[in-house]
Amino acid sequence: MSLSLAFHGAAECVTGSCALVETGEARFLVDCGLFQGSKSLKALNHDAFPFDVSSIDAVFLTHAHIDHSGLLPKLVRAGYRNPIYATRATRDLCEVMLADAAEIQEGDVAHLNRRQQRRGLDQVEPIYTVADVAPTLRLFRTVKFGERIEPLPGVAARWWPAGHLLGAASIEVVVTQADGPVRLLFSGDLGSGRQPLLPTPDGPVGVDHVILESTYGDRERQDLTAEARRDVLAEEMRQAKAAGGPLLMPTFAVGRAQDLILDLLAVMREAPELATDIFLDSPLAIEATDVFLRRGWNVEADKNPYLELRSAPRLHYLMRPQESDGLERLRDWHIILAGSGMCDAGRIRRHLKRLLWRRETTVLITGFQAAGTLGRVLLEGRRSVRIQGDDVRVNGRIRQMDAYSAHADANGLVAWLKARxxxxxxxxxxxxxxxxxxxxxxxxxxxxxxxxxxxxxxLDEVFALTATAASIVDASRRMVPGAAGKPDWRNSRAELLGAFNEALQGAPDDATREALIARLKEALTLPVRA
Known part of the structure; x- marks a missing residue:
């Protein structure tokens, strides 16, 4: 088998992007991302890689989002010492994103281990630590859009603008084989082409195989101008203010946070009655903003639109945990942006824990929510959720605004592929x-x-490739086919416990509650108290 392609992530799901290409002379990865979603899916982050790390000759990175870059320090921790190729903006964003991911893992593991200790369970280790980030960054080699490089024997590569994020790329790979070259094109994550601050997605014409993202493959979004998008945001702000409490925005820290703040400030200029304090409660977003200030020059606009974020009186950057905790004293109308965007990590969980039960709270979700994540559960209308081991009643308003997605919709994906x-x-x-x-x-x-x-x-499926064909090669799989993109039994357990608690609380009297408990015990074949 001289040329093969294996999918060790982002297959049946939208996270954990990682493709392995073997040419006969070289082995390289395209992306090495963190899994997000159900606990079964996230557990893969802790498992050994499904390939021999010592045999990997290079990594080609499409962009900095953590589901594409987030396991690079784990790769290095496992012994990888070869180059990681990426655009300069991607490298600069990874510098802050990977450090943040390591700090979150260390903090989450410390919190979990306290719970494990109380329960008499074994301690767990973080996937990697802050100490693993610096050696990872030293392996980066930056490339320019349109520049052809030959990093490995018989392998040439070129990065094309993907329009998804600052520095994001589609990667064209040409593999020389005995019977001729084979051209592969990895789309990475594609932008909509309608984001005013990002380039239009591009790529080569006439390739052999395309690896195409499909995040929004089944839906079309309304094509809003920048002005119309701000009008929709203004209405959401108006309703949140009328509700009498804060507007809480779970936010992807890199790209989404910066664009949202620019629009929030613009709305406040146009509608002064909506003006209020904006708290960016995300060290990652704050550090990423510095990268946007340095790398965010827009050729078409002939300016860096992010410079406004350097000094906006209404905008407050919260770096230290005690600054975040201080928001508990606030009431009435204010805006909080905190990560993570899918509500599965970071400071957003603490804000949701303290605010979801309040009827005056508005939660505005502006990005894709993977199956099994807390954000997806909220959008599905769950009235009780479990956050950091505690059950929380959902009384606040849950709103969704899809106009900020940095992904192409179905029409955009089709148009991009037709152009190739x-x-x-x-x-x-x-x-x-x-x-x-x-x-x-x-x-x-x-x-x-x-x-x-x-x-x-x-997930983990392997294909043997020629210039025009692909055939499946048997491979061991870490998950049953079909399971990666669905909620797991832990999600079902949380839903059951939430529904059971609601039923107990809503029961008219203790006798009814005892009867409910007896029925559940009977179903579980547990002894029923006399």
Missing amino acids: APVAGKVFLVHGEPEAREGLKPRLVAAGFDERQLLTPT
């Missing part, structure tokens, strides 16, 4: 939940692609 045609071989649909991938297929067929070209790999 002809595609001689296969189109691998990755980085999407099952419904999204299946929803994208008929759209691509309608656009002229052969249904037989469209493949939906499962």
Whole structure:
């Protein structure tokens, strides 16, 4: 098998992006990302890599988001010492993102170990620590958009603007084989092409195989201008203020936070009655903002639009935990942006824990929420959630605004792929939940692609490639096919416990409560108290 492609992440799910390419002469990864979502999926972050780390010759990185870069320090901790190729902006963002991810892991593990100790359970180790980040950064080698490099024998690569995030790229890879070259194109995460501060996604024409993200493959979004988007945001702010409490915005720290703040400030200039204090409660977002101030020059606008974030009187940066804790004293109308965007880590969980039960609270979700995450559970309408071991009643308003997504929708994905045609071989649909991938297929067929070209790999599936064909190679899998993109039994348990507690609290009397408990014990074959 001279050329193969394995999907060790972002297959059946939208996180953990990691593809392994073997050429016969070299082995390299495209991305090495953190899994997010259900606890079963996140558990893969702690497992050994499903490949021999010592055999990897290079890593090609599409962009800095943690689901694409977040396991690089783990790779280095496992012995990797070869180059990591990325654009300069991606490297600069990884410097702050990977350090933040390590600090969050250390903090979360310390919190978990206290609970484990109280329960008499074994202690756990973080996936990696802050000490692993500096050696990782030393391995980065920066590349320029459009520059062709030959990092490995028989392998050439070129980075194309993806329009998803500052520095984000699609990566074209040409592998020289005995019977001729094979051209692969990894889309990475593609932007909508409508974000005013990011370039239009681009790429080469006429490739052999395309590895295409499909996050929003089953849906189309309203095409809003920047002005219309701010109008929608203004209405959400107006309703949140009328509710009488804070507007809490779970925020992806890199890209989303900066764009949201620019629009919040613009709305406040246009509608002074909505003006209030904005608290950016995310050390990562604050440090990433510095990268945007240095690297955010927009060629089309001939300016750096992020310079406004350097000194805005209403904007407050909260770096220290005690500053974050101080927000507990605030009441009435104010705005808090905190990470993480899917509500699964970071300071957002503490704010949700203390604010969700209040009816005057508004939570505005502006990004994709993977299956099994707390953000997804809130959007699904759950009335009780479990946060850091505690049950929390959801009385606040849960709102969603999709206009800020940095991902192309179904129409954008189809348009980008059509512009790459002809595609001689296969189109691998990755980085999407099952419904999204299946929803994208008929759209691509309608656009002229052969249904037989469209493949939906499962986690850890391996394909042998020629210039025009791909055949499945048997591989051991870490999860049952179909499980990666779905909530797991832990999500079901949390839902059951929440519903049970609600039923107990809503029961008219103690006799009814005892009867409910007896029925549950009977179902579990536990002894029922006389």
